[in-house]
Amino acid sequence: MIYLRIIILRIPDLSLLTNNTKADIIMQNITVKRNAKPIYDIIFTSEYSCFDELIKKLNLSGRKVCIVSDSNVAIHFLDELKSLFEKCDISACITHVFNAGEENKNTDTVFAIIEDLIKNHFDRNDVLVALGGGVTGDMTGFAASIYLRGIKFIQVPTSLLAMVDSSIGGKTGVDFKGYKNMVGAFHMPSTVLINTGNLSTLPKREYISGFAEIIKHAIIADNYYFKYLMDNYNKAVNLDTDCIKEIIYWSCRIKQSVVEKDPTEKGIRAHLNFGHTLGHAIEKYMDFKLLHGECISLGLVCAAYISMKRNMIAAYEYTMIIDLLKKYTLPVSFADIKQYSDKVIDYDEIAAITKSDKKSDGKRVKFVLIDSIGNAVIDTSVTESEMKEALRALGE
Numbered sequence: 001m002i003y004l005r006i007i008i009l010r011i012p013d014l015s016l017l018t019n020n021t022k023a024d025i026i027m028q029n030i031t032v033k034r035n036a037k038p039i040y041d042i043i044f045t046s047e048y049s050c051f052d053e054l055i056k057k058l059n060l061s062g063r064k065v066c067i068v069s070d071s072n073v074a075i076h077f078l079d080e081l082k083s084l085f086e087k088c089d090i091s092a093c094i095t096h097v098f099n100a101g102e103e104n105k106n107t108d109t110v111f112a113i114i115e116d117l118i119k120n121h122f123d124r125n126d127v128l129v130a131l132g133g134g135v136t137g138d139m140t141g142f143a144a145s146i147y148l149r150g151i152k153f154i155q156v157p158t159s160l161l162a163m164v165d166s167s168i169g170g171k172t173g174v175d176f177k178g179y180k181n182m183v184g185a186f187h188m189p190s191t192v193l194i195n196t197g198n199l200s201t202l203p204k205r206e207y208i209s210g211f212a213e214i215i216k217h218a219i220i221a222d223n224y225y226f227k228y229l230m231d232n233y234n235k236a237v238n239l240d241t242d243c244i245k246e247i248i249y250w251s252c253r254i255k256q257s258v259v260e261k262d263p264t265e266k267g268i269r270a271h272l273n274f275g276h277t278l279g280h281a282i283e284k285y286m287d288f289k290l291l292h293g294e295c296i297s298l299g300l301v302c303a304a305y306i307s308m309k310r311n312m313i314a315a316y317e318y319t320m321i322i323d324l325l326k327k328y329t330l331p332v333s334f335a336d337i338k339q340y341s342d343k344v345i346d347y348d349e350i351a352a353i354t355k356s357d358k359k360s361d362g363k364r365v366k367f368v369l370i371d372s373i374g375n376a377v378i379d380t381s382v383t384e385s386e387m388k389e390a391l392r393a394l395g396e
Contacts, residue, residue, distance in 0.1 A: 030249075032168070032256050034188075034263055042168065042192045042252055044245075048080060051088045058152065058190050061089040064126040068113055068140040070100035073132040073158050076201045081131055081156065094120050098139075102288040105135045105175045107183065113143045127152040127190070133159035133206075134166035134292065138181070141172030145187035155192040160199060160210025160244075161293055164217070164251035167192050169259040169269075178288075179356055180280040186264050194252075196245055208237065209293030211328040212275070214247060216300060217254045219321060220271045223374030225250055226324070233327040271376035274368040275299035278387060281353035289341045297330035298337075302390035303369060306382060309389070312371040320373065334394050347391045351384050 030042040043054075055061055065085050069078050074097045085093040096116050098109050113128075130140035130153060137155050144153035155167040173184020199207060211229075218226035228250075229236070235243035255272070262269035279299025283290060301322060308318040322332050331337050334345050354365050367382035 030252055030256055032188075033260055040189055040191055042194060042256070044194050044196070044249065046195065046197045048084055048195055051084050054154075054191060054193075055088045055090060058127070058154075059125075060127055060152075062091050064120065064122055065090050065093045065129060066096060066113075066117060066120070066122065066126070067093065067129045067131050068096045068098075068136060068143070069131040070098055070104075070133075070136055072100040073136065077131060077158060077198065081129070085129075092120070100135075102135060102175070102292075105139055107174055107176070110139055110143045110146075110174055113140070114147050117143075117147055122147070122151070124148050124151055127154060129154045129156060130167075130189075131156045131158065133157065133162045137162055137167050138171070138173050138184070141170070141187050141189065142174055142184055145172055145185040150187065152190045153187070155189045157192070157194060158198040159202060160207055160248075161213055162210075163194050163196075163199075163248050164210065165213040165255060165272075167194075168252060168255045170263065171265075178284050180284060182356075188263075194248065196241075196248060199239060199244065206291060207239070208329055209291040211236070212293035212296040212300065212325075212330055214251050215321075215324055215328065215330075216272070216274055216296065217251045219300065219304070219370060219373055220274045220368070220376035221254045221258070221374060222250075223372070225254070226320075226373050230320075230324055230327065233324070237328060267378075270366060270378050271368055273366075274370070274376050275301075275303050277354050277365060277367055278302040278350065278391065281350045284353055285346070285350045286337075286341050286343060289343075290337055294331050294337060294340075297325050297332065298334075298394055300325065301332050301394060302387070303367070305390040305393050306367070306386050307369040307371070309386070310369070312369055312377075313373070317373050332394075345391075345395060347388045347395075350391055351387045354384075354387065 029044065031038045032040050032042065067078060067081055078095060082093050082095060094116065096113050098104055128140050128144045128151065130137040137157060141153055144151050157163045157167040170186045170188035171184065172187050173181040176182040215229060218229055232243050236247060258269055258272060275296050276299055279296040282298050283292065283295035304318050304321045307313045308315060325332050364380040365382060367379050368376050369379050370376050
């Protein structure tokens with residue numbers, strides 16, 4: 001008999017609180033620490049307000065600000081954010097807009113950002129602001145990490161995926177010749193500002209994509225959270241304000257707990273890569289025509305399948321994971337993504353791509369599995385044959 005273990009990261013049980021109390025807790029900031037010392041805050045809000053207090057706290061009075069955004073996000077938020085900064089005690093605010101899309105997550109775009117900083121005489125005391133999703137945050141953070149050997153940057157995530165995952169933890173980077181995030185650095189933001197009101201502008205497909213990382217958090221860290229996501233999927237999918245605030249807060253607390261214990265991914269932080277080894281391989285194989293969360297959803301199914309085949313989890317737990325992904329209308333098979341690409345699936349080639357994954361350890365692939373819903377384990381013995389079998393299961 002397999003017992004489902006309860007492993008909770010000391011996260012508030014939000015479902016037991018009254019509506020008013022929940023709202024108060026949701027709006028409390030989270031302070032991310034390193035070696036018990038505060039390094040930055042995650043600030044929650046439902047609308048932007050004057051940045052005067054933030055400018056003072058970060059010692060940016062009289063400094064320059066460069067807001068980086070992509071062409072899709074800039075239409076909605078860039079003018080507003082620029083106007084708010086210009087009302088504060090700064091010397092100048094410039095903007096840099098690049099063409100939206102994963103294909104532009106490369107060193108050319110980063111160097112274009114840096115060129116703008118040079119032309120506008122930015123120094124080590126000035127700041128970059130990443131306004132957008134994970135692509136914008138990763139590239140802006142990487143530009144900040146290498147410009148003058150490191151300047152401050154602020155994360156202002158506008159996608160659900162960025163709010164719950166990529167904006168937190170200081171991972172920055174770009175793709176290299178189609179290989180995901182192969183060039184990058186750890187560079188912590190000075191602040192993460194999460195405006196949940198931005199989610200109303202997201203296309204439905206992009207909004208749903210963000211739930212793959214959210215479900216991943218529950219699978220690797222908290223089976224009570226998993227149950228909450230199961231019980232509240234209808235509210236979440238339809239952007240119920242209170243529900244999505246709870247979910248964002250909960251996932252941020254999980255991410256905070258993990259990165260505080262392992263800021264540079266020497267151990268437990270690798271748990272956050274659950275579903276990413278094959279997910280990233282699928283993403284590259286499909287020429288980035290799928291959204292990141294869609295590929296991660298398929299990767300989650302593969303990782304859970306291997307865990308089941310190794311008798312680490314029961315068949316019913318594997319089925320529960322698939323059912324939850326389905327409830328959030330995320331893909332669980334290659335048939336679910338045919339509308340986005342008609343490319344013939346080559347299991348051998350997808351498995352081969354994992355050998356070039358940045359998470360590989362020598363000739364071994366560092367794979368993340370689970371031994372229950374709520375507990376992840378790192379394994380370096382997953383074979384290419386097991387990966388191909390899991391990929392074939394997606395085709396059934």
